[in-house]
Amino acid sequence: MKADLYAAGNATRIDGPLLFLERSLDVGLNEAVEVSGADGRPRLGRVSALDDDFMTIEVLETTQGLALNETRVRFRGAPLHFSLGPDLLGRVYDGVGRVIDGGPPIAAEQHLRIEGMALNPARRASPADFIETGISSIDIMDSLVRGQKLPIFSGGGLPHDALAIQLARQSRLRGDDAGRFSIVFAGIGIPHDTAEQFRTAMERSGALGHTALFLNLASDSSVQRLLTPRFALTAAEYLAYELGHHVLVILTDITNYCEALREVSASHGEIPSRKGYPGYMYSDLATLYERAGIIEGRPGSLTQIPILSMPSDDISHPIPDLTGYITEGQIVLDRNLHRRGLYPPVKVLPSLSRLMKDGTGRGFTHEDHPDLANQLYAAYARAVQVRVLANVVGEDGLTETDRYYLRFGDSFEHEFIAQEERRGLEASMEIGWRLLAALPASELHRLSDAQIAKYIEPHHG
Amino acid sequence: MAEARLHWVSGPVIRAVPEGDFAVNEAVLIGERRLLGEIIRLTREEIVIQVYEDTTGLRPGVRIRGTGYPLSVKLGPALLGNIFDGLLRPLAGGEAIHVEPGMRAAPEQTFAFCPRLKDGDTVAGGEVFGEVSRNGVTQRVLIPPDVAGKVSHIEPDGDYSDNAGLVTVKAADGKTHTVGMQHTWPVRVPRPVTRRLPPDRPMITGQRILDTLFPIARGGKAALPGGFGTGKTVLQESLAKWCDADIIIYVGCGERGNEMAGVLHEFPQLQDPRTGRSLMERTLIIANTSNMPVAAREASIYTGVTVAEYFRDQGLHVALMADSTSRWAEALREVSGRLGELPGEAGYPAYLSSRLASFYERAGRVTALNGEEGSLSIIGAVSPPSGDFSEPVTTHTKRYVRSFWGLDRERAQARFYPAVHPLQSYAEAVDELAGWWRERGSPHWRERRARLLKILEEQDQLERMARIVGKDALPPRQQCILLAGELINQGYLMQSSFSPTDRYASPERQSVMLGLITRYIDLALQAVEQGTSVDTLRGMPILRKLQRMKEDLGEEALDDYAELEHELDDAFAALKPETVHEG
């Protein structure tokens, strides 16, 4: 890295997060700076535009308290970097990677750019290792594999935190090659309680030692929210690709991230796209989500579970919509199921795992797993349709077959989706077969005769 | 070449002071790392450049060099079977795990060359001057479209580098041109053809819902819109695997890295059912994933279509899949925004529609410059925000394509794939394509297709009615239509891309299946008329057999379908005695 350069007394204007300086030094676009005012507190920023005479600095924390005369800028000569070493686990950081647990700083071995460069698609390995989460609606219907990015689409008051904690604690690989496992948790604009809840849960399960927590709390600078997931992902990439860990990254709450993005975009005077969010939000989110994956010839993997709350439970809102267009599926939580006391309230129809096909079936889970999932999907989709019909015409207006579906729908929600304890894959599959056996065999188009003979008929006893 | 000095930079746009003559759309190289850019605006005092790479580190004073050429790509035999970025720079083979900025030349490669011309021959642009081969794959090599004259020298048989000059052509104006296996062509300029031809036959995709209901002609254009997760990519990949084109150009534009890796890992292991060779040999991937620089996303579509035209000009049938054109349009919007242009509908620039038109116009069945017939079919995925088809990219695209395959969220959620909605999709070339089916022994294709669509429409209306009065209240004939609709959907239109038996359906298998389904419907309606209850029909084992035939009887079991037909007839024949009404 180049030696730091300083500039003082050449600020000409401060406008929201933007600081305008006369260009007295030869610096490059996107290079990192630290801006401090009379209070002496350094604020991170970056060079966002340059011309012959002036430069624009985007301050990534609040500009409150900065005055033109006392502003001092330190140029780092390179884009924002994060200094990392193997002892980074078991520690707590603020939203921009500074240790805040009172312990010593980490012994840095590498300095990595926080804006990860795009992975060469030709160097990616295809994710295919099934992760058993112990949750039937995920394991059977929308399986998670290592290296996947699978967000949870939730809403205010829904138990997404509990689900994320459960996933972090009880997920495991089948077979013995578990490898080294670590967790990176990035709290983005979350309340202190949520952060604390996650920390204690990890502590109680003894997992805190291999967890790194990055906390940008609701009370912290909102502009900084744009940096928090980038610091966290840089740490995760280091763990995965340099140290060979299998890393699970939990990012919560992406909605807060997008709000910050909108705020910053507005302050730049950019023309907004849908609902005031910037037109580049898709590309911006992609630079986070696409950092999940596996690299050919390297041992580790980076799996992402971003959590977002859908404004007004609306899945067509730009935040879930653009996320769904980038991630490899989504687990959607449902207020209705939650109200009825069912946990986890996974709304299976709009949920999807795109990588499921690569990590399930013969040689991965069980040869009949994909067909079982398909049949359950088809049957439950029909059950939901019949339910709508029954609300209008009453149960009496239904055909006999439809009445079977109505009952299937209820038992599927109560016995399959809802669960109190962890279930192994086989146990989940067994419940699935049993529930299907309550439908007339002639309805099970997605199963072969052999599958019906093997799994369905025994239940007819 | 002209030079310029950078004086303003922000994001992917830079401004510079020219010291010499530049042209609009000229490619430029920026700084020591030789970042690639293109001039998009030009005045005497200033040039505005769109940079195709990460601009981190650029600063006032950096030198910019013109190349003298518009943004171009090098076309040649080394392309097939490989993966490139949006500017046709190779992605495979390097050590770096990240996409590094800066120009990289493609490594030199050797091919066995066999000339087709001799000294003294007259040649015109686009003519085939020889063949090159490597690893059992032979390709033609072309005189560039803009070169013509007399051959003053041509190299004999032998192994040559793809950079070597092979033919010397003396033009009428006295200039000599040295032509090798590769030539460059500007991506934004369509390659010329002798004549455009009308559609004559379908491009067979192996997907029943497309080939039977909503076919695309060879040289046709189709749009595939759908919300996230409705199955655009899987369908595009299925087409790339099984359609009967000679060459596949797969453009991943602003989509997922894992999907590109997936194609790269899967295709070499699959066999082309027509040639028995690896599917990767006929495929070329252009990948500009969502996290790669946005400006290059805009260029990648043009790069893809230019490469596709190059293969078309060799007399080949080419299919180009673009996933997703919406990301391309968004890139257009982003760059336009940075230039401060006046935004139109949903922020897109006013020229969105004309850009889409000129992209799809590059599809077609043609007589190439060398007299051979070739074709380029384009299938563009569209990703409408919230899955709403009334947004600008979908509506404008609709004006320029002839096949429209609208994907439906509800179908996708019930895991009914391909989720193409039969009542929201259409194909215009049906009449032109019926002849092909007739010649292939399926004279009834057009009527059967119409029949299916009619039943599906009726089913939809009846279902709406049933939502008010209850299904049981419908008269038996209408209940039977509901049953028929279900069978068409479940037994015929549904087709899993992941089923080894059913991922591909040949025209022959489609024909026999379609025959069976229509026969069943005839028999069932007749039986109901004669008093059989729909419940009895539902309980018949033959119904399940028809529902399952797609999975149970694969391509190798075509003969068993004839047997199934007998079974079908017998089953209904056996019905009659029981249901004769008294009196």
Ligand SMILES: Nc1ncnc2c1ncn2[C@@H]1O[C@H](COP(=O)(O)OP(=O)(O)OP(=O)(O)O)[C@@H](O)[C@H]1O
């Ligand atoms: N023809 C098909 N056969 C079987 N499964 C399918 C088919 N089409 C889609 N699917 C299932 O649906 C999932 C989503 O499909 P796909 O990735 O093609 O959606 P998409 O429309 O491209 O979404 P996005 O716009 O987000 O890229 C797939 O991972 C697969 O599980």
Ligand SMILES: [Mg+2]
């Ligand atoms: Mg897709």
